[in-house]
Structure formats: structure tokens, C-alpha cells
Amino acid sequence: MNYVDGFVVPVPTAKREEYRKLAQTASAVFKDHGALTVVECWGDDVPEGKLTSFPMAVQRKDDETVVFSWITRPSKEARDAGMKKSMEDPRMDHDPAAMPFDGKRMIFGGFQIIVEA
Structure with missing residues (x-):
């Protein structure tokens, strides 16, 4: 079965288009280096939790939106x-301070698929 990398990150809502452009470039890089699919989702219905939630996990601020990828x-x-190879690709050479999100609050991990329907 395929392998999945998952990401959750808070992005300033005002930087949606800037983030989308960066994600578009990154998706081309990942595809050029073997990715089958790249999906970026802008939070639309992401409720605050009482114990846990996406917003709590990434310490989302009031002016930010959760992105799930x-x-x-x-x-x-x-x-x-x-x-x-993707991280070595010159198209991914971005100044961390100029990124349209706070990478320190990104959650990520690799996952083995156990059910795919």
C-alpha cells in the first residue's frame, strides 16, 4: 500500500493566497520527486475542542486558519x-523567516495505510 505524510499547520488568514502559491510550487517539487498526490486543504469547519482539536494542537491564533495537507x-x-530530493531541490530554497506560516507549530508525520476503501 501507499505511504502518507500528513501535515497540520496554522496559516495567517490574510496570507491564504501567498500560502496557496507556495503550496503549488511545493506540490510540483514533490510530484517531480515521486509523490503520487499532494493535497492542501484550507480549514472551513474546524471547531475548537475542549480537550483536543486541530486549532489547539497548532496553537492557532484568532487571525489564523488551520491547513490540513x-x-x-x-x-x-x-x-x-x-x-x-525535494528538500535539496532549489525550488524549495525559501528563507524560513519569509514563509507565510509558523513552521515551529507545524505537526507532521509519516503513516502506513492500514485501510483504503
């Missing part, structure tokens, strides 16, 4: 090789 690849090995 994932990348699928053929295998963990393909992900490891593709992510290394």
Missing part, C-alpha cells in the same frame, strides 16, 4: 528518497 507516495522508501 497530505502527500501520498508508493512506499516509505520512496517517501524517504523523494523527501530528501
